[in-house]
Amino acid sequence: MNKFLSIFCLLLAFQLNAQDDFDYKQFTKVLCAPEFHGRGYVQGGDSIAAAYIARNYADMGIRPVSDNYYQSFSFNVNTFPSSCDVLFSGQNLIPGKDYLVAAASSGTCEKTPCRPKLFYSKFVTGEEFLEKISKRNIEGLGAKENDILIVKNLNYSLDSSRKISYLINQYAQFQPIIELVNKKFTWSVSPVVYGSIYLQIQSSSLVNQKDGAEISINIHNRFLNNHTARNVIGIIEARKKAKSTIMLTAHYDHLGRLGSETFFPGGNDNASGVAMMLSVAEKFKKKPLRNTNVLIVAFAGEEIGLLGSKYLSEHPVIPLDKMKFQLNMDIMGSGEKGITAVNGRIFKKEFKKLQKLNKKLTAVPAVKARGKSANSDHHHFTEKGIPGFFIYTMGYNQNYHDIYDTYEALSFSSFEGLSALFELFVRKL
Ligand SMILES: [Zn+2]
Structure with missing residues (x-):
């Protein structure tokens, strides 16, 4: 389906539900869509996510604090927008499943079309790598020109494994390197870029583990200088004169794409949290607090280092001394435990x-x-003396x-x- 047509259909599906109560599942599903x-x-x-969230504020009757819902700020970020292909001894590896490109990795090209x-593979054990690098004996690792070093970071203690990873990160600033792992992949997003390529490959995915393959x-990587991102901010005003403000917050950004085929949906982290924030907000919109405003903030730039919340804490839209409490929701999709x-x-x-209210409601x-x-995103506000919780399921x-x-998970x-x-907790604060 055409990209714009499919966005349109998703939005239409939401619109049909707009008269009813907030459909948190549909909302989460949309945020997780390709x-x-x-x-x-x-x-x-x-930006697409920010616009969608702002439209939901408007549909719910949550009004902006200034003339629109956005608070813009900017940061540098490394991205992988198009080609992302690794062929290992004829075996086509799948990004996200068989391998990851480290968030700070550079690519083989910065301009398209890429070639x-x-x-050629040169395998070394983690111990060998640690030993040679600590002695600054890189030649001792035996990699020839056009070889790529593949460090087996497998089955070590957490401490050793971290040391090996740390040194791999140092190495990748100058030379291409692959880390062979046997643990769950955990991706991130980076405000810096290394001088060279750094891949992680699942050991179980790699058929040929011989030298010379x-x-x-x-x-393709593209480093964005001063990318503009937006916090999405709305307010539900108190029924009478407001004496203070309570902040409901959740970050909407996630990790984005790794090449044109693979994306990270961020269902639990944190489409679910934004859905929770809006679900609670709707209750206050229907029945506002008497003397307390409720500020609704969907933060950008959390995954790259809490940048959206840092920015708002330094450029508050409501004086921080009027801020009574912050309830930050991040990872709201489960709760069995x-x-x-x-x-x-x-x-x-x-x-x-x-705790007392949970006993009453058995949530x-x-x-x-x-x-x-x-x-x-509670952190920068906590440091400025604003009471608050970050709650996760x-x-x-x-x-x-x-x-x-994913949404489905x-x-x-x-x-x-x-x-x-x-809702009850905020009403009783
Ligand atoms: Zn998160």
Whole structure:
């Protein structure tokens, strides 16, 4: 189907539902669709998502704080927009499944059309690599010209494995390298680019693990300077004169595309969280708080380093001293094992309230607390003294930063219960 036609159909499907209550499943499904390109920096995925979220605010009657819903800011980001082909000894490897291109990797070309580059395999064990690199004896690794070093980072202790990965990252700044792994892939997104290629390949995917095998690599990378991204911000005003504001937040960005065929849907992380935020927002739109505004923020740039929330914390649209609490929702798609509140051990009174309300509503089997952690969009506000929780669900879904984090893999097992719990919690703050 034509790209624009299929976006249109998706939007139409949503429109037909617009009169009813917010359809959180349909909303999540749309954000995870290939037409949203993993909500990253290839083919305007993040902008398409921002526009879709803004339209949902408008449909819900959530109004902008200024003349529109967007707060723009910019950052550098490395992307893989088109060719992404690895042929290993005649075996065609599939991106996301058999191999990953490290987020900071460069490609074999920066301008299209790309041509494949030919390398020959040179396998070394992790120990060998560690030893030779620590002694600055790169020649000792025995790689000849046109060889690509393949480091077997397999079955080591977590500590050794991390050391090996760290040195591979250093090496990739100058020389092409492949890391052979036997653990789940976890992709990311990078604001910097290395001087050379860095691939991770699943050991089980590789049939030929002998030296001298022909490897053809054709990867196009494009480094974007000052890419503009947008936080999407709306407000539900208090019924009477507002004395303070409570912030509901969730990031909508994800990792984007790895080549033209592969994208990272980010279903649990964090289409589900934006859906939860809007589901709770709808309840406040129907029945606003008496003296408290509810600020609704869909953050951009979380995966690249909490940049959207950092920007809002430094350029607040509402004075931070009027901010009473932040409820940040990230990974809301399961809940079979309960939820965790980061900062729960810091803001004990609020945490007890959350636990008590959960007992009443039985939304989830457990509400756990953690201390501080700089792991989502609450962090910069916590550091500025604004009380808040980052809440994530726990359950059977272990797909994280990989191609399997799809809409279809979400159970939504506690979604409606949690939406009711969060509403009640915010009303009682
Ligand atoms: Zn996330």
